Amino acid sequence: MAAPQGPPNGTTTSGAEWTEHTHSDGRRYYYNRATKASSWDKPEALKSASERLNTTSWKEYKTADGRDYFFNPITKQSVWDMPIELKRLRGLAKEESSEEEKEDEKDDEDDEPTWNTAEERRNAFRTLLEDKNIKITIKWEEAIKQIQNDKRFQALPTAGERKQGFAEYITQTKKREKEEEREKKKKAKDDFIEALHDWKDMNASLRFKDVAEEFCDKEFWKLIEEEDERDELFQDFMDEFEKKSKDERRKKRKDYVEKVRVIYEDQSDITPTSRWRDVAESLRENDTFRWMTKLEALTSWEEWVASAEKKELELKRKAKFRVERKYRDGFRDLLEQQHKAGKITMSSLWRDQVQLVYTEPRYEAMIGMSGSNAHDLFDDFLEGLEEKYKQDRAQIKKWAKAKGLVVTSTSTYEWFHEQFKGEEAFINIAESHRTMFYASLVEKAKEQDEDAEKAAKKNRKRFVELLQKTRDVTDETDYPSAEKLLGATGAWSAVDDHTRRQCFQIFVGQLKIQSESRKAEKGGAEEYENDSEGDRRKDKKNKNAKKRPVAEEEDDDRAAKKSKKHKR
Numbered sequence: 001m002a003a004p005q006g007p008p009n010g011t012t013t014s015g016a017e018w019t020e021h022t023h024s025d026g027r028r029y030y031y032n033r034a035t036k037a038s039s040w041d042k043p044e045a046l047k048s049a050s051e052r053l054n055t056t057s058w059k060e061y062k063t064a065d066g067r068d069y070f071f072n073p074i075t076k077q078s079v080w081d082m083p084i085e086l087k088r089l090r091g092l093a094k095e096e097s098s099e100e101e102k103e104d105e106k107d108d109e110d111d112e113p114t115w116n117t118a119e120e121r122r123n124a125f126r127t128l129l130e131d132k133n134i135k136i137t138i139k140w141e142e143a144i145k146q147i148q149n150d151k152r153f154q155a156l157p158t159a160g161e162r163k164q165g166f167a168e169y170i171t172q173t174k175k176r177e178k179e180e181e182r183e184k185k186k187k188a189k190d191d192f193i194e195a196l197h198d199w200k201d202m203n204a205s206l207r208f209k210d211v212a213e214e215f216c217d218k219e220f221w222k223l224i225e226e227e228d229e230r231d232e233l234f235q236d237f238m239d240e241f242e243k244k245s246k247d248e249r250r251k252k253r254k255d256y257v258e259k260v261r262v263i264y265e266d267q268s269d270i271t272p273t274s275r276w277r278d279v280a281e282s283l284r285e286n287d288t289f290r291w292m293t294k295l296e297a298l299t300s301w302e303e304w305v306a307s308a309e310k311k312e313l314e315l316k317r318k319a320k321f322r323v324e325r326k327y328r329d330g331f332r333d334l335l336e337q338q339h340k341a342g343k344i345t346m347s348s349l350w351r352d353q354v355q356l357v358y359t360e361p362r363y364e365a366m367i368g369m370s371g372s373n374a375h376d377l378f379d380d381f382l383e384g385l386e387e388k389y390k391q392d393r394a395q396i397k398k399w400a401k402a403k404g405l406v407v408t409s410t411s412t413y414e415w416f417h418e419q420f421k422g423e424e425a426f427i428n429i430a431e432s433h434r435t436m437f438y439a440s441l442v443e444k445a446k447e448q449d450e451d452a453e454k455a456a457k458k459n460r461k462r463f464v465e466l467l468q469k470t471r472d473v474t475d476e477t478d479y480p481s482a483e484k485l486l487g488a489t490g491a492w493s494a495v496d497d498h499t500r501r502q503c504f505q506i507f508v509g510q511l512k513i514q515s516e517s518r519k520a521e522k523g524g525a526e527e528y529e530n531d532s533e534g535d536r537r538k539d540k541k542n543k544n545a546k547k548r549p550v551a552e553e554e555d556d557d558r559a560a561k562k563s564k565k566h567k568r
Helices: 084-094 099-111 118-131 140-147 151-155 159-198 208-215 219-223 227-266 276-282 287-291 294-340 350-357 374-403 413-418 424-428 431-469 479-486 497-567
Strands: 018-022 028-032 037-039 059-062 068-072 077-079
Touching: 118 140, 118 151, 118 159, 140 159, 159 208, 159 219, 159 227, 208 227, 227 287, 227 294, 276 294, 294 350, 294 374, 350 374, 374 424, 374 431, 413 431, 431 479, 431 497, 479 497
Parallel strands: none
Antiparallel strands: 018 028, 028 037, 059 068, 068 077
């Protein structure tokens, strides 16, 4: 259970809000239903009259088995018997104690062992278990019988703490005994290896059988119980022994090879171009040379020749490197000159630059060189310019921030330059960097203006759509009424008051125009309907008037056709 929390400072609670509970380890704690807080200490609302009189630092608790004990949170001291301060205080609430009782209580308090910290109590209980020689195989119930009469048994006030202390003791003891056993076996292995080292008859031809006959009566031999483990230790030792012997031989051979190489260096008639047969003949009487086998001597000669040739090549490479470095430095100077002349900027391209310098001797010297070529140096130079620009930009930003400078889309470079006339270091910054930084600020301001305009346009559109969707807004609605109706919406608050009023007036004006147009169309329709009726009557009359002549014309045509037919 986590440490209980008391009620918040300044909060007063009644006794009805507190309830008493028992923890799994037997300790009592109190819970407040109103504040959701819990406490080990009894709240003031539940204390009896005698408990409220307690002005000392002592507090009373109960163990899991119901036994009372007292704890001082200041001195971290716990005791079973009631402290003399509490006895005196409670005696004042009832009747004065006699001097004799006080002396007896004082004597009892002096005889009671005290532990000032929780660590001291745990150590006292652990020491009790060690003094009683409690074995790791014993159970807690059996251990209690052996230790309960000792005063140190009460060092831990609760049964749960004692049982936990016992479990920790058993765990630590098992771990310690296991560690001791492991250390004993480790020491036995070390003693075995040491005995093999010190054995005067040790040689590379020995077998495990010989070792077993020699050390079978030794204590370390008996502690290493497994035969396979002894054999494995012996084989590992022999591998190391043989390796060490070979290393010593190899180290000695290495020393002789170094001595022979010195001889090669000192002999003026021996050069890397000499024949091996002649070299071997000239050193035939040399003791160092004769110590090595023919193969070792030949190998040392070949290695010396290869090393000499490598040194010669290294000297040539260094000389070439120094020359190439000089050419590269010259080309870098050329790029710097071009930059100061304004012919190289951060946006320059290599194909344009090479057209300007291809006749320069410093460029021609770079052609065909190994390593970094002219193009690489140009790219490096541009990177340096970009890095320098970043540094200058950061410095100008710092000055602008200190001055509270705000650049808008309409700000001029002359105004921008004038703002930094008090900064001497500003003049030392390259003019191109100053103009580039100014241009970037103006471009950023323009982008912000565009973003703001887009946002305002979007908000105006949303506001107009809000007016269109709201049927309660008519051509007779005024602005205050519309604000009361729609003021709580997001589309209304997203637009400033001036724009809202302007858009609202336009919208209402359109509604009025539409309303008047509809009225005009309605009146015109009625007039049109009357006119149409008269026209229909007039058309009918004209149609009847024309009907007769048309019939007569048709009769004349038929008569003419018959006459022609008759003539034929």
